[in-house]
Amino acid sequence: MSNTIRLTAAQAMVRWLAVQMTEEGERFIEGVWAIFGHGNVAGLGEALHGIGDRLPTWRGQNEQTMAHAAIAYAKTKARRRAMAVTSSIGPGATNMVTAAALAHVNRLPVLFIPGDVFANRRPDPVLQQIEDFDDGTVSANDCFRPVSRYFDRIARPEHLLTALPRALRVMTDPANCGPVCLAFCQDVQAEAYDYPETFFAPRTWRIRRPEPDPREVADVAALLRAARRPVIVAGGGVIHSGAEERLATFAAQHNIPLVETQAGKGAVSWQDERNFGSPGVTGSDCANRLCAEADLVLGVGTRFQDFTTGSWTVFANPARRLVSINLAGYDANKHGATGIVGDARATLDALSLALTEHRAPDFDAEARRAWHAKVAAVTAPPAEVHRNALPTDAQVIGAVQRATTERSIVMCAAGTMPGALQVLWQASPGGYHMEYGYSCMGYEVAGAMGVKLAAPDREVICFVGDGSYMMANSELATAVMRRVPFTVVLTDNRGYGCINRLQAECGGAAFNNLYEDCNVEVQPEIDFVAHAAAMGAHAEKVTDIAALEAGIAAARGRAVPTVLVIDTDPTPGTGAGGHWWDVAVPQAGGPERLEQARACYNRNAAAQRVVD
Numbered sequence: 095m096s097n098t099i100r101l102t103a104a105q106a107m108v109r110w111l112a113v114q115m116t117e118e119g120e121r122f123i124e125g126v127w128a129i130f131g132h133g134n135v136a137g138l139g140e141a142l143h144g145i146g147d148r149l150p151t152w153r154g155q156n157e158q159t160m161a162h163a164a165i166a167y168a169k170t171k172a173r174r175r176a177m178a179v180t181s182s183i184g185p186g187a188t189n190m191v192t193a194a195a196l197a198h199v200n201r202l203p204v205l206f207i208p209g210d211v212f213a214n215r216r217p218d219p220v221l222q223q224i225e226d227f228d229d230g231t232v233s234a235n236d237c238f239r240p241v242s243r244y245f246d247r248i249a250r251p252e253h254l255l256t257a258l259p260r261a262l263r264v265m266t267d268p269a270n271c272g273p274v275c276l277a278f279c280q281d282v283q284a285e286a287y288d289y290p291e292t293f294f295a296p297r298t299w300r301i302r303r304p305e306p307d308p309r310e311v312a313d314v315a316a317l318l319r320a321a322r323r324p325v326i327v328a329g330g331g332v333i334h335s336g337a338e339e340r341l342a343t344f345a346a347q348h349n350i351p352l353v354e355t356q357a358g359k360g361a362v363s364w365q366d367e368r369n370f371g372s373p374g375v376t377g378s379d380c381a382n383r384l385c386a387e388a389d390l391v392l393g394v395g396t397r398f399q400d401f402t403t404g405s406w407t408v409f410a411n412p413a414r415r416l417v418s419i420n421l422a423g424y425d426a427n428k429h430g431a432t433g434i435v436g437d438a439r440a441t442l443d444a445l446s447l448a449l450t451e452h453r454a455p456d457f458d459a460e461a462r463r464a465w466h467a468k469v470a471a472v473t474a475p476p477a478e479v480h481r482n483a484l485p486t487d488a489q490v491i492g493a494v495q496r497a498t499t500e501r502s503i504v505m506c507a508a509g510t511m512p513g514a515l516q517v518l519w520q521a522s523p524g525g526y527h528m529e530y531g532y533s534c535m536g537y538e539v540a541g542a543m544g545v546k547l548a549a550p551d552r553e554v555i556c557f558v559g560d561g562s563y564m565m566a567n568s569e570l571a572t573a574v575m576r577r578v579p580f581t582v583v584l585t586d587n588r589g590y591g592c593i594n595r596l597q598a599e600c601g602g603a604a605f606n607n608l609y610e611d612c613n614v615e616v617q618p619e620i621d622f623v624a625h626a627a628a629m630g631a632h633a634e635k636v637t638d639i640a641a642l643e644a645g646i647a648a649a650r651g652r653a654v655p656t657v658l659v660i661d662t663d664p665t666p667g668t669g670a671g672g673h674w675w676d677v678a679v680p681q682a683g684g685p686e687r688l689e690q691a692r693a694c695y696n697r698n699a700a701a702q703r704v705v706d
């Protein structure tokens with residue numbers, strides 16, 4: 095009989111979490127974001143207080159955005175560390191469901207611990223309990239099931255003995271990584287149990303690096319040898335695997351050009367002569383030409399999301415083959431691809447060995463230079479004659495690019511900027527953080543705090559539109575009180591600029607996106623500077639591109655976030671690159687502009703290759 099220790103279930107949970115270590119000797123769960131309510135204050139709240147700095151607790155302003163900060167932290171750490179987020183039952187819990195979905199899509203680890211209803215059911219219905227007439231086991235937390243990689247309900251203290259190791263197993267498993275939800279019944283949190291002492295022995299979680307099957311390597315090597323125009327599509331898996339340098343050497347050794355997805359951008363420097371920038375909807379001209387002509391598309395750690403594939407019209411060569419290197423069999427076999435299941439770095443090593451000295455035929459390197467000249471033109475400061483016009487988003491990007499360094503990290507999630515940044519931003523290694531799996535408005539400000547917490551010695555620039563800022567901004571106050579500085583570039587174009595443009599492209603009338611097209615009595619004059627300043631941030635309106643550059647430089651060294659507000663023109667797109675995206679256009683009715691959009695849609699949809 096092993097020795098036991100009498101603890102509440104909540105005390106046992108935090109004690110166990112505090113000793114789960116990375117190979118580098120750090121806690122895997124750095125700490126816990128918490129907003130308390132009756133569903134977690136007495137149980138988990140007491141336990142978190144008791145564990146102090148062995149597992150710190152931080153209070154945020156909103157459960158969803160606290161979780162955004164946690165997820166941004168894990169993404170910046172390339173999934174090697176994570177954070178937990180706890181809420182009460184009911185609204186606090188369901189506030190986190192969007193964040194769970196975000197982590198699920200982006201395959202990022204985060205531990206959700208929502209309080210749950212009483213397991214003993216004595217006080218039923220407890221405040222905020224959802225009552226299902228036909229199912230006694232359902233609670234609001236069942237909403238987490240489809241958006242968790244592992245879901246469990248802790249309805250007895252001893253459930254932790256199995257649930258906690260499973261939770262860490264999922265968060266540290268590179269193929270299955272994602273959010274975990276441990277819905278913690280509120281009475282059980284406070285219940286005492288005699289736990290085996292051995293359960294609390296420190297444990298190190300190694301993130302494994304699975305080798306590919308040699309037969310799959312041989313198949314793909316043969317395809318690569320036969321290819322005349324191969325192209326590599328570098329995805330986020332390259333960064334998760336730590337395969338950045340390996341990919342650059344692989345491309346150089348075998349003379350294969352590469353393009354990069356939102357999640358993969360920054361793995362290889364923009365200056366690398368084989369880096370053609372981004373493919374697809376928000377792609378560069380040169381990357382999209384390469385993709386159109388490619389006879390072999392080699393995905394490395396990519397989900398082949400529709401922005402990457404132009405809804406499956408970018409890889410237009412009828413003779414092309416699709417190959418996918420991925421840790422998840424689900425991704426490796428997508429769309430009829432020839433798959434290699436394995437870690438990106440290990441697989442590139444194995445493929446390189448199989449390819450020996452093989453080099454693909456030369457490609458058009460000049461196209462890349464022409465593209466960079468185009469980027470320089472659209473991101474240049476406005477000419478003197480245009481000084482009175484509102485700046486474009488591309489000019490804002492140019493200003494940030496000039497004002498930052500190779501050590502800076504730019505981040506964003508939704509609106510005009512993600513697409514504009516993907517096509518125009520010249521990313522240094524590790525300098526680009528884009529949440530574009532879920533492209534969730536409201537991720538930006540909280541996410542910037544998470545990035546800065548993970549990379550305190552790097553400058554963090556948060557791009558946010560007025561719409562996303564309005565959706566969620568209150569973690570700015572948390573960043574002020576925790577003294578976590580970053581610089582917010584808030585582009586105010588008075589509404590949902592990107593959706594307004596999309597609406598026009600789909601033949602729609604200008605409606606309900608820009609404030610001028612909304613059902614309002616007066617046009618809003620939202621004072622973003624006063625708003626951010628009220629939370630304690632340093633906030634300024636910058637009137638032009640030069641002032642923006644100066645504002646970024648001046649922000650360095652401040653202990654609190656800086657918010658730079660700039661009015662921008664909602665009308666122009668990036669003015670460079672781009673490709674069709676499948677957004678279904680109404681197939682009946684409408685004025686002439688809708689008919690034209692429909693004809694254009696039908697033409698493009700006809701070119702979609704839905705399976706290989």
Ligand SMILES: Cc1ncc(C[n+]2csc(CCOP(=O)(O)OP(=O)(O)O)c2C)c(N)n1
Pocket residue numbers: 508509510511532533534535536558559560561562563585587589590591592593
């Ligand atoms: C939570 C959420 N709701 C809705 C959307 C759909 N959406 C994507 S971008 C956008 C508008 C963004 O407006 P803003 O932040 O002002 O950026 P802009 O395009 O104007 O630069 C909307 C509504 C989304 N991505 N996320």
Ligand SMILES: [Mg+2]
Pocket residue numbers: 559560561585586587588589590591
């Ligand atoms: Mg806007």
